[in-house]
Amino acid sequence: MYVRALPTTDVNRNTEWFTYPGVWTTYILILFFSWLLVLSVFHCSPGMAWTIVHLAHFTVTYHSFHWKKGTPFGDDQGIYNRLTWWEQIDNGKQLTRNRKFLTVVPIVLYLIASHTTDYQHPMLFLNTLAVFVMVVAKFPHMHKVRIFGINGDQ
Amino acid sequence: MITIPYLTAVSTYFSYGLLFAFGQLRDYSRLIFDWCSTNNLQGYAPICLAHEDFYIRRLYHRIQDCFNRPISSAPDSWVDVIERYSNDNNKTLKRTTKSTRCLNLGSYNYLGFGSFDEYCTPRVIESLKKFSASTCSSRVDAGTTSVHAELEECVANYVGKPAAIVTGMGFATNSAIIPVLIGKGGLIISDSLNHTSIVNGARGSGATIRVFQHNTPAHLERVLKEQIAEGQPRTHRPWKKIIVVVEGIYSMEGEICQLPEIVSVCKKYKAYVYLDEAHSIGAIGKTGRGVCELLGVDTADVDIMMGTFTKSFGSCGGYIAGSKDLIQYLKYHCPAHLYATSISTPSAQQIISAIKVILGEDGSNRGAQKLARIRENSNFFRAELQKMGFEVLGDNDSPVMPIMLYNPAKIPAFSRECLRENVAVVVVGFPATPLLLARARICISASHSREDLIKALKVISKAGDLTGIKYFPAAPKKQEEEKDRIKLD
Numbered sequence: 001m002y003v004r005a006l007p008t009t010d011v012n013r014n015t016e017w018f019t020y021p022g023v024w025t026t027y028i029l030i031l032f033f034s035w036l037l038v039l040s041v042f043h044c045s046p047g048m049a050w051t052i053v054h055l056a057h058f059t060v061t062y063h064s065f066h067w068k069k070g071t072p073f074g075d076d077q078g079i080y081n082r083l084t085w086w087e088q089i090d091n092g093k094q095l096t097r098n099r100k101f102l103t104v105v106p107i108v109l110y111l112i113a114s115h116t117t118d119y120q121h122p123m124l125f126l127n128t129l130a131v132f133v134m135v136v137a138k139f140p141h142m143h144k145v146r147i148f149g150i151n152g153d154q
Numbered sequence: 155m156i157t158i159p160y161l162t163a164v165s166t167y168f169s170y171g172l173l174f175a176f177g178q179l180r181d182y183s184r185l186i187f188d189w190c191s192t193n194n195l196q197g198y199a200p201i202c203l204a205h206e207d208f209y210i211r212r213l214y215h216r217i218q219d220c221f222n223r224p225i226s227s228a229p230d231s232w233v234d235v236i237e238r239y240s241n242d243n244n245k246t247l248k249r250t251t252k253s254t255r256c257l258n259l260g261s262y263n264y265l266g267f268g269s270f271d272e273y274c275t276p277r278v279i280e281s282l283k284k285f286s287a288s289t290c291s292s293r294v295d296a297g298t299t300s301v302h303a304e305l306e307e308c309v310a311n312y313v314g315k316p317a318a319i320v321t322g323m324g325f326a327t328n329s330a331i332i333p334v335l336i337g338k339g340g341l342i343i344s345d346s347l348n349h350t351s352i353v354n355g356a357r358g359s360g361a362t363i364r365v366f367q368h369n370t371p372a373h374l375e376r377v378l379k380e381q382i383a384e385g386q387p388r389t390h391r392p393w394k395k396i397i398v399v400v401e402g403i404y405s406m407e408g409e410i411c412q413l414p415e416i417v418s419v420c421k422k423y424k425a426y427v428y429l430d431e432a433h434s435i436g437a438i439g440k441t442g443r444g445v446c447e448l449l450g451v452d453t454a455d456v457d458i459m460m461g462t463f464t465k466s467f468g469s470c471g472g473y474i475a476g477s478k479d480l481i482q483y484l485k486y487h488c489p490a491h492l493y494a495t496s497i498s499t500p501s502a503q504q505i506i507s508a509i510k511v512i513l514g515e516d517g518s519n520r521g522a523q524k525l526a527r528i529r530e531n532s533n534f535f536r537a538e539l540q541k542m543g544f545e546v547l548g549d550n551d552s553p554v555m556p557i558m559l560y561n562p563a564k565i566p567a568f569s570r571e572c573l574r575e576n577v578a579v580v581v582v583g584f585p586a587t588p589l590l591l592a593r594a595r596i597c598i599s600a601s602h603s604r605e606d607l608i609k610a611l612k613v614i615s616k617a618g619d620l621t622g623i624k625y626f627p628a629a630p631k632k633q634e635e636e637k638d639r640i641k642l643d
Contacts, residue, residue, distance in 0.1 A: 003163065005156040005591065007368040009346050011353075017589035022163030029164065030171065072208035073585050075350070077357075081203065 012080060014071040015089040018098055027105065031057065047117035051127060054113040057106065058130040065102075066137045067151060082153055086137070087144055094140035106134040156547065156591060158560065159625055166560045166590055173562060177212030209585065213562075218244045220569035220581055226253050229261035230269035231601040235578050256573065257610055259596045260580035264437040264553050265524045266601030267468030267508050273516045274468070274507035278500045285499035293485075297496035305502045306473075312509050313435070313461070314443060314453035315475035317482075321490040322497040324432065324462030325351040327472030330490035332399075332428075333359040335458070340395040341381055343374065343425070345411075347404050352430060356399070362387060368407075371415035374398065378423045396425040397458075402434030402445035406587055406595065408548020408555050410438070413445055417455045426457040436466025437553050442512050442525050448551070463501075467508040471497040528553055528600040531607060535598055538611050543624035547593070556582075556593040557614070557623065564621045565592050571617040577610055 003021040010016040017023070031053060038049040070081040071088075080088055090096045110131040117123045136142065146152040214221075219238060227234040234253040240246060261268060281301065291297035302320065310318040321327045332355030336342060340361040344352060347368045356363050364381060367373040378396070385392050398420050400411050413429070420427050431444045439447030444461070446453050453459065458480065462472040474484060485491055512521040532553045539546045545558040559565055562583060569581045583592040598607075618624050 001160050002157045003160050005158055005588075007346055009365045009367055009373075011346065011365055013585040013588070017167075017584075020163065020588065020590050021158070022160060022590075023167060025160075026164045026167040026171075030168065068205060070203065070205060072205055073210065074202065074206045075585055078203070078206070 050113040050116050051123045054109045103138045217566040220566050228269035233258040256576045256578040262465040263599040264466045277507045278504045281503035282500040289496045293496045301502045309473050313475045317478045318475040320473045324472040329355040334488045336361045341393045344399040375419045399428045402431040408552045410549045413449050413451050428458045429456045431461040435461040463505050467505045469501045469504040524600040532598045541629040543626045543628035545625050553598045556595045559592045567621045575613040577613045
């Protein structure tokens with residue numbers, strides 16, 4: 001089956017790829033297949049596997065969306081050097097469909113992970129901390145905010 | 155309109171994710187490695203910021219042998235490509251003294267002026283002997299010769315405008331002229347797929363830039379309405395000037411601009427039209443006068459017409475054509491005219507001779523033959539590729555045809571397989587194109603013969619089968635045979 005790729009008006013090549021069809025499906029498929037991978041490698045219970053996937057997802061997405069700033073190529077002459085990827089997508093517009101989807105995914109992962117581990121400690125504590133940090137980082141009010149100057153510019 | 159199979163889109167994202175993940179892992183291990191070794195550059199600032207060159211180091215360098223291939227002959231329909239080898243997995247490439255003769259599908263040699271021409275080359279050599287290779291001066295000091303004056307008149311007549319100004323470099327024409335035309339307080343509305351030279355010029359001008367959806371006059375009208383109603387940012391005063399920048403043929407898509415609709419929208423809202431005909435001048439239209447002739451737009455409606463001489467005329471440099479007042483103003487203010495060295499005189503002579511050949515003023519009909527041949531070649535090639543099942547972009551009559559590859563691994567695979575069969579193609583990936591839409595761009599020339607094209611089709615079909623890029627079902631051949639049989643009966 002075919003999909004149409006409509007050209008976007010986003011000139012930032014670093015974030016424009018997120019507006020094309022197939023991204024959401026790929027994201028969810030990667031999460032599902034990594035859960036299967038963790039299950040087959042570590043031979044743990046499904047709940048532990050979901051917790052591991054949730055925490056790994058938190059580490060990877062926090063680093064790439066909210067920590068790294070700028071773009072991985074130099075063609076745009078550094079106009080996005082002070083913005084993290086999260087602040088760059090959709091040209092900085094808040095509460096778009098993409099942003100809502102990316103906020104919902106960690107919450108759903110948290111629910112699955114805590115349900116399948118029967119809300120036991122210490123997994124529950126770690127999962128809750130992770131989802132709290134993730135969701136707060138994605139609030140519209142946190143746009144371009146650097147708490148205590150962490151990850152600020154020199 | 156690009157139609158992607160859904161599975162291909164998902165697998166392309168996954169491939170890029172894997173490539174980025176491996177790149178990051180390598181970066182981390184390099185960090186740990188370097189921590190242990192000593193650094194004798196204490197106190198020096200890093201040349202580039204932390205991750206600005208991540209893409210170049212970890213993705214581009216791995217397939218570096220597919221780009222920047224040096225050639226050792228004129229870019230005719232067949233070209234000598236120098237062989238290179240690498241001892242450290244493509245981090246550095248070394249040239250050898252051997253070269254292979256390959257079919258050239260990458261040069262912008264639309265009308266075949268890229269090599270020896272029986273009318274142009276003797277005149278260029280004569281001009282080289284008389285005027286020498288460089289004028290060694292800017293236009294206003296001592297760099298204007300009679301050839302330059304003749305060239306500007308010739309270009310203005312050819313394009314259909316009262317006057318023209320010529321600069322020595324095509325990219326610099328856009329990036330040096332747009333800041334002169336508009337400044338702070340003005341608005342530039344540019345197509346989302348405009349060339350980097352236009353983006354650079356627009357950023358350098360200091361005007362506000364807005365982008366409209368590629369080739370969609372309805373979206374342009376919406377953007378214009380919105381911007382005129384809002385006015386300048388923060389002060390909301392009316393805009394001093396609005397310029398809409400579009401291109402004739404978009405070099406990465408092969409699409410022709412919808413000029414009549416865009417011009418009517420701009421007239422309605424009193425915005426100026428800037429048309430960049432880098433790829434369309436000399437290549438389309440009945441007498442090669444570009445997209446205005448092809449679509450029947452009066453040249454008086456397009457305010458500023460820009461073009462380059464590198465594609466169809468086999469030379470270098472660019473021009474701007476407009477009203478006499480505009481060109482006079484540019485001659486007083488444009489830095490490319492006042493300070494940059496003028497276009498070299500033999501190159502100018504090449505352009506004049508090429509225009510004479512195209513218009514038939516050299517006494518033969520080679521110009522008309524070339525124009526007919528490029529149209530025939532492009533339409534034949536495009537139809538055959540589409541019959542084979544490739545996804546080919548671009549409108550009919552356009553000599554630029556990108557073949558979609560999508561997956562990042564297919565970019566080097568297609569390029570290397572074609573080179574092995576002695577066909578030189580140009581492949582383009584991220585960030586010159588969107589992440590998902592990597593492509594191989596084929597440029598057809600009037601100097602390609604029918605045998606060349608058939609050989610190219612065979613090689614591309616074989617490479618396409620190997621890499622799996624025939625995303626559409628191939629047109630059935632059996633039906634045609636049956637129809638012929640019925641006709642005979």
